[in-house]
Amino acid sequence: MAGIGASCSFLPSRSKLRTTWLQFETHPGRKVSGKSICRRNLKIRADVNYVNAEEAKNLIAVERYAVLDVRDNSQYNRAHIKSSYHVPLFIENQDNDLGTIIKRTVHNNFSGLFFGLPFTKQNPEFVQSVKSQFSPESKLLVVCQEGLRSAAAANKLEEAGFQNIACITSGLQTVKPG
Numbered sequence: 001m002a003g004i005g006a007s008c009s010f011l012p013s014r015s016k017l018r019t020t021w022l023q024f025e026t027h028p029g030r031k032v033s034g035k036s037i038c039r040r041n042l043k044i045r046a047d048v049n050y051v052n053a054e055e056a057k058n059l060i061a062v063e064r065y066a067v068l069d070v071r072d073n074s075q076y077n078r079a080h081i082k083s084s085y086h087v088p089l090f091i092e093n094q095d096n097d098l099g100t101i102i103k104r105t106v107h108n109n110f111s112g113l114f115f116g117l118p119f120t121k122q123n124p125e126f127v128q129s130v131k132s133q134f135s136p137e138s139k140l141l142v143v144c145q146e147g148l149r150s151a152a153a154a155n156k157l158e159e160a161g162f163q164n165i166a167c168i169t170s171g172l173q174t175v176k177p178g
Helices: 053-061 071-076 098-115 128-133 148-159
Strands: 006-015 018-027 039-051 066-069 091-092 119-124 139-143 166-168
Touching: 039 053, 039 148, 053 139, 053 166, 128 148, 128 166, 139 148
Parallel strands: 039 166, 066 139, 139 166
Antiparallel strands: 006 018, 018 039, 091 119
């Protein structure tokens, strides 16, 4: 008979848009000579620091954060920060299975072709591509156009073990040149 499992997670504490998570987990273990053994894990997850455009400039200039641009290729090619690294969170979906064909047709009929937006899917090699360029201890400022993709990318990187991550809350659209 397996031991009893318990899991306890504390909600994130927020201070100046900084998030820290503490998780305590107890998992059922195996029995050794009639006694149940439980395994306990204590994890402190990394912080994601949400900053405005001015704070981001400071992170780059003073704290030497590397800029990771997660926008798609067309947005990146239109304009980007000179010293940024480009790893798109979403890539163009070229799959030809029935479900994808239907989704692509709906996408193109409603807005995709009119606005020139490609039909995309999540980049399955995103985390691996970032890991090939940066160590988990690297300081990364993750950016996108409006701040949504960068927050999703920061979450993926945090789950992959990256510890020093920052995001611009409103994306590159709020950054003034200079």
